[in-house]
Amino acid sequence: MTVAACPGCVAAAPSAEAAAQRVAEDNEALHLALPQIRCAACIAGVEGVLAKLPSIKSARVNLGAKRVRIVLMPGYDASAALQALNDAGFEAHELDATALRPAGDDTGRRLLARAAVAGFAMMNVMAVSVAVWSGAGDITREMFHWVSAAIALPALAFSAVPFFASAGGALRAGRMNMDVPIALAILLAAATSLYETFAATGAHTWFDAALSLTFFLLVGRYLEHRARATARSAAAELTALELPRATRLTAKGREAVKVSALKPDDRIALAAGARAPVDGIALGAAMLDRSALTGEADPVAVAAGGAICAGEVILGAPLNLRVTRRAEDSTLRRLAALVEVAETGKHRYSGIADWAARLYAPVVHGLAALAFAVWWGLTGDLYQAIAVATATLIITCPCALALAIPAVTAAMTGRLFRAGVLLKSPTALERLAEIDTVLFDKTGTLTEGVARLPAIDARAASVALALAQASDHPASRALATALQGLMPAELREVREVPGQGINGLWNGAPVSLRRGQDGPELQLPERCIPLPLTETPRTGAADVVRALQERGLEVAMVTGDTAQRAAILARTLGIATVYAAVRPEDKADLVRDMAAQGRRVLMVGDGLNDTAALAGAHASLAPATALDAARVASDGVMLGGDLSAVDDTLRLARRARSRIRQNLALAAAYNAVAIPVAVMGFATPLMAAAVMSSSSILVVLNAVRR
Incomplete structure (x- = not known):
């Protein structure tokens, strides 16, 4: 059995503490x-x-959401329900329901409601x-203008609030x-139409244009909201795995506490099938389902003694866990935070869009x-001039x-995150x-190491x-x-030197674990023991x-290992370019030299000796098993253990x-055609609203298509 370090401890997201408090106040509903x-x-x-459990007051299943809402009796937690459901063959995990309804969902519902009202009107x-x-008489036409006003004005007062509020805030600032x-x-469209209705002199009003503009804009904003929500849904689902409560083990027995109250070194009990609420150390052997964090089934x-991350599922048997991090520092919290940073960051192309x-x-x-001045001056038709000006305002929305x-x-x-x-x-x-x-770095990135230990005495092994x-x-x-x-020996002044090894004092004498000719060597005061x-x-x-090479990319390997050992692996993997016996500081120099030659280098590494190269490369990735320093220095982390993620990342x-280029071209082409059409009077306000919103929808659909 192997000790598996948590591959997701790079880490993630919004707070679940409010959810924990809300649940506690909601008659223990989970x-x-x-x-x-x-x-x-x-x-x-x-x-x-x-229904058979004494701890359950009521239960209601939502098939569409694949969830059940349970209300617990006072003094009980969800462990019995989880155990009973899993024993009955129903896979069950506790969720933070608040995290499944992020603020964006409320925004989406409001946008949809406003769009529905505008569309109906x-x-x-x-x-x-x-x-x-169709040429109704004056009295009939006037009556219908009033009917249109009665429908349109309340609908606009409700549906157009997002635009009025945003514009008002900007003008106040x-x-x-x-x-x-x-x-x-x-x-302008509504006021002109209302004037025509009161004056009873106009043949036409533009209430339909004002409503159409509002409707199509709201539809476009809703689709934009959905596109963003789709990308964030994976992080939101991870955040939902944060549990509101846990069972803490104390000298007096078990007690149900908020997860936010857990501190490092607390002991908690996890039932079979339960998710770990915080990061910790296993106090026994266990099987884990890490699919939520890594995608691996x-x-x-x-x-x-193995590491367990928040969100991982305990399989087979119950397990006790020693807490190592508070809930606010858990894997799940840090993961979603990093996703949000990547989502909202600036690109070079963003400068063009922001400038426009x-x-x-x-x-x-x-x-x-x-347009208003020219049309009024040339035609003397005030209403046509207003129509052209209104269409111009509408159709040129960027x-x-x-x-x-x-x-x-x-x-x-979002697509990469789910991958x-x-x-x-x-x-x-x-x-x-x-x-x-x-x-690629070699050891730990392209390879997985297994120690073949010689027969050594217990003291040397410790x-x-x-x-x-x-x-x-x-x-x-x-x-x-x-x-x-084994029981590790007591050492003092332990220090790791990147690229050289680990040094310390044992009973006052210097000892070290360093790199040898054929692998690690243990240097004791009286002898040196190879540990191949x-x-x-x-x-x-x-x-x-092979996939990277087929797409025309150059693939190289760098390692601090000997040229002979590096060449063996390079032949196995089909890598022609190998940099061997490279010290940590020289890796960064190698990356700089490649950049000076005009190459755009992706560095993939996992060790302390790779951090400078990771930070200096044009872009960098680290496996989830990498050191904290390597993960911090990299631009991205591969949460699974399969290196195919490198090719997937570059392809996406x-x-x-x-x-992005297609969308910018679409936006530029739209404006090149639409502006002259509006200024020359070929577009009514209604047509302008439909065309403008269609361009926004087209851009969003192009972004989210497979």
Whole structure:
């Protein structure tokens, strides 16, 4: 059995403490996920199992959401319900229901409600307008104008609030934004129509145009919201795995406490099938389901002392856990936070979009005023001049340009996250798309090490274990795994020197675990003991090297190991370029030299000796098993153990670059055609609203398509 370090401890997200407090106040109501339920029989089965438990006051299954809401009797927790459901064959996990309803959902519902009202009113006003368009008499036309006003004005007062509120806030702050011209266009169309209705002199009103503009804009904003929500849904689902409460073990027995109250070194009890609420150390052997964090379906064996991350599922048997981090520092919290940073970051292309958006308001107002003046001056028709100015205000809305980049960024970041790659840097997508050379570290990245230990005495083994446990280097982890079960020796002044090894004092004498000719060596005061490693290629290493080379990328390997050992692995994987016996500081120099030659290097590494190279490369990725320093220095983390994520990341990054360029081209083409059409009077306000919103929808759909 191997000690498996948590591959998700790179880490993540919004707070669940409010959820914990809300649940505690809500008569102990909890939500359990039931991912396997399919039909009405499953509903009856789940509710029947729960009805037999004395701890359950009530239970209600939601088949569509695949959840059950249970209300507990005072003094009980969810462990009995989880155990009973899993024993009955229903996979069940506790959820934080608040995290499944992020603030964006409320925003989406409000947008949808406003769009529905605007759409309903628009269709009714258009139906009423048929009589006007078909040549109704003056009295009939006047009556229908009043009917249209009665429908349109309340609908606009409700539906157009987002535009009026945004425009009002901008004007109060002494600035302009995109909603100022939109609000002005809606007000202009509605006010002119109302004047025509009161004056009873006009043949036509534009209530339908004002409603259409509002409706199509709201539809576009709702689709934008959904595109962003789709990208964030994976992080939101992870956040939902944060549990509100846990069972803490004390000298007096068990007590149910808020997860936010747990402190390092607390002991908690986890039932079979339960999720770990915080990061911790297993106090016994266990099997883990890490699919929520890494995407890998296969269970992982963890020995006593192995790391367990929040969100992982305990399989097979109950387990006690020693807490190592508070809830606010858990894996899940830090993961979602990093996703949000990558989503909302700036790209080089963003400068173009931001520049265009800043110019938008003054340019559009100037164009609309010019169109009004020219049309009124040439034709003397005030109403036609107002119609042209209104259409110009509407059709030139730069929504498509504003959506061109964030829609792609959000969609691709979310897609990569669900594929097991967490991008931390806001500009990572852009830089990854420019890569032409991939430089892999060898040990721990391309390989997995297994120690082949000679027969050594217990004292030497205990010293080797103590030194190995002081380092996160892959070779040290392999040695610690091979020596598990022993009691480590007591050492003082333990210090790791990158690229050289770990030094310390044992009974006052210097000892070290260092790199030898054929692998690690244990240096004791009186002798040196070789501790050879057998390295095997990591899963998917050969396939990813071949895939990268087939796409025209140069693949190279760098290692501090000997040239002979490096060449053996390079031949196995098909890597032609190898840099061997490279010291940590020289790795960074190698990356700089490649950059000076015009190469765009992707560095993939996991060790302390890789951090400078990771930070200096054009872009960088680290496996989830990498040291904290390597993960911090990298632009992204591969949450699974398969190196195929490298190829997937580069492929999706190039697709993102292509989509951004397509969206910018679409936005530019739209404006090149639409502005002259509006200024020359070929577009009515109604047509302008439909065309403008269609361009925004097209950009969003292009961003989210597969």
